[in-house]
Amino acid sequence: xxxxxxxxxxxxxxxxxxxxxxxxxxxxxxxxxxxxxxxxxxxxxxxxxxxxxxxxxxxxxxxxxxxxxxxxxxxxxxxxxxxxxxxxxxxxxxxxxxxxxxxxxxxxxxxxxxxxxxxxxxxxxxxxxxxxxxxxxxxxxxx
Numbered sequence: 001x002x003x004x005x006x007x008x009x010x011x012x013x014x015x016x017x018x019x020x021x022x023x024x025x026x027x028x029x030x031x032x033x034x035x036x037x038x039x040x041x042x043x044x045x046x047x048x049x050x051x052x053x054x055x056x057x058x059x060x061x062x063x064x065x066x067x068x069x070x071x072x073x074x075x076x077x078x079x080x081x082x083x084x085x086x087x088x089x090x091x092x093x094x095x096x097x098x099x100x101x102x103x104x105x106x107x108x109x110x111x112x113x114x115x116x117x118x119x120x121x122x123x124x125x126x127x128x129x130x131x132x133x134x135x136x137x138x139x140x141x142x143x
Contacts, residue, residue: 002107007117009102014094015086016103022112023081032093033076038119040089040097042079042112089114 006019018026022042031048035041043051055073058065075096079087089099102117115123136142 001109002112003109004107006105007102008105010089010094010099011086013088014091015082015088016105016114017084017086018081019105020085022105022107023085026081026112028081029078031076032079032087032089032114033072034093034096035113037123038097038115040093040099040114042114043110047110 002022002025004019004021006022008017008019010016026042026044030045031043033041033043055069058069060066075093077090077093079089081087094100097114097116098119099114099116104115104117104120106113106115106120133143
């Protein structure tokens with residue numbers, strides 16, 4: 001399970017450090033793709049294979065399924081950790097997530113999210129948590 005929030009910077013070549021706590025669980029190779037809310041999603045290889053299997057069972061006759069599949073898989077890239085604990089984020093993914101300098105890596109259960117720091121700050125205000133918690137209870141999640 002991934003959890004925690006880590007701040008880093010992207011170097012001029014588009015490389016970022018993967019937090020050591022995350023590297024322990026990810027291994028040396030994993031998948032990065034376009035995520036929701038303007039961030040990137042990072043999946044360990046095994047979890048990525050589970051996602052692929054789920055998508056194989058989705059009927060291609062559904063327009064939304066085709067569109068979401070393109071969004072999710074066309075931007076996906078396998079990343080390898082170098083000896084300094086960094087990965088090279090492909091330009092198309094950096095552009096999608098508006099990642100230029102400061103980044104935030106966030107552990108979210110079975111995945112990691114990579115955000116531009118500005119977008120993270122703008123998108124993640126928690127003023128409405130009470131209301132959201134009530135909706136989560138409707139989904140069967142209570143804490």
